[in-house]
Amino acid sequence: MRLTLWTPVLLGALLCLSTVARAEILGDYLGYTACTECHAEIVEGWQTTPHAHAFETLKQQGEEKQGIPGCVKCHVVAYEEDGGFIDMDLTPELKDVQCENCHGPGRAHVETGGDPDLLKKQPDEASCRQCHTEGQDKNFDYETKRRLVHGATP
Numbered sequence: 090m091r092l093t094l095w096t097p098v099l100l101g102a103l104l105c106l107s108t109v110a111r112a113e114i115l116g117d118y119l120g121y122t123a124c125t126e127c128h129a130e131i132v133e134g135w136q137t138t139p140h141a142h143a144f145e146t147l148k149q150q151g152e153e154k155q156g157i158p159g160c161v162k163c164h165v166v167a168y169e170e171d172g173g174f175i176d177m178d179l180t181p182e183l184k185d186v187q188c189e190n191c192h193g194p195g196r197a198h199v200e201t202g203g204d205p206d207l208l209k210k211q212p213d214e215a216s217c218r219q220c221h222t223e224g225q226d227k228n229f230d231y232e233t234k235r236r237l238v239h240g241a242t243p
């Protein structure tokens with residue numbers, strides 16, 4: 090009887106603990122150079138896409154735009170998140186829209202030599218919509234656009 094009463098409490102506590110552990114892992118953004126060793130072709134493909142120079146693009150509308158949070162947030166990795174882009178002095182490796190914008194922070198995956206369950210394997214439409222919002226990109230079509238994210242790499 091006692092056990093039954095306590096079960097939900099215990100489960101709740103466990104859930105809490107695992108959420109905390111997960112939050113710590115999720116703080117770890119590395120930048121794309123950490124992926125090259127094992128995914129060289131995909132890195133090369135991605136480098137040919139507009140995402141790979143998204144930060145530079147901000148300058149088109151004035152150099153100062155690279156310092157405006159409301160612009161920077163969709164043109165870099167994980168702006169204002171734990172371990173994400175801060176500025177070009179502190180986190181130059183996290184400029185542009187990179188692997189980890191879509192696949193999530195890579196540290197755990199890299200440290201395990203590539204455990205595929207430690208990141209997002211198939212980023213869904215919602216992951217694009219953080220930036221390709223209605224307001225920003227009205228005609229965004231996930232099915233067509235998802236094929237372009239690694240460049241010519243199939």
Ligand code: HEC
Nearest residue numbers: 119123124126127128188189192195199202203205209210
């Ligand atoms: C030490 C080698 C290594 C490094 C470094 C590495 N990966 Fe991986 N990655 C792997 C291996 C091995 C797999 C599993 C391949 C499989 O199961 O087909 C994998 C799988 C993946 C998958 C899922 C593929 C699937 O459908 O299962 C993604 C996404 C991925 N890696 C992204 C990245 C990103 C992003 C980085 C850089 C932050 C990175 N990887 C760095 C070795 C690595």
Ligand code: HEC
Nearest residue numbers: 139140142143146163164186190212216217220234235237
């Ligand atoms: C962190 C923000 C962000 C995320 C997340 C994001 N994008 Fe983008 N995307 C951009 C920015 C910014 C540009 C413009 C880059 C430039 O031209 O400098 C862009 C451009 C593109 C382009 C080239 C222009 C076009 O519209 O054809 C494609 C294709 C694209 N994104 C597809 C995707 C897909 C598919 C996803 C999700 C799987 C995604 N993006 C996720 C910010 C993002």
Ligand code: HEC
Nearest residue numbers: 146147149150154159160161162163219220221222225226
């Ligand atoms: C909500 C996310 C988001 C914000 C905020 C944002 N951008 Fe973008 N930006 C995108 C996406 C997505 C694209 C690619 C799709 C497109 O062309 O609309 C893009 C494309 C661009 C381009 C490529 C040229 C073009 O218009 O196609 C420029 C330049 C640009 N953004 C500048 C800016 C500036 C300057 C700001 C701040 C005033 C800003 N962006 C804020 C997401 C964003």
Ligand code: HEC
Nearest residue numbers: 121124128131132135186187188191210211212235238243
């Ligand atoms: C704009 C979002 C986006 C970016 C940036 C991106 N990916 Fe992906 N990635 C995806 C999507 C979406 C899929 C699933 C493709 C599908 O739907 O078949 C995928 C699939 C993968 C896979 C598994 C399938 C395959 O092609 O082998 C790997 C590995 C991978 N990505 C690694 C990377 C690496 C490494 C980078 C950075 C150089 C990167 N991705 C950049 C969205 C992205």
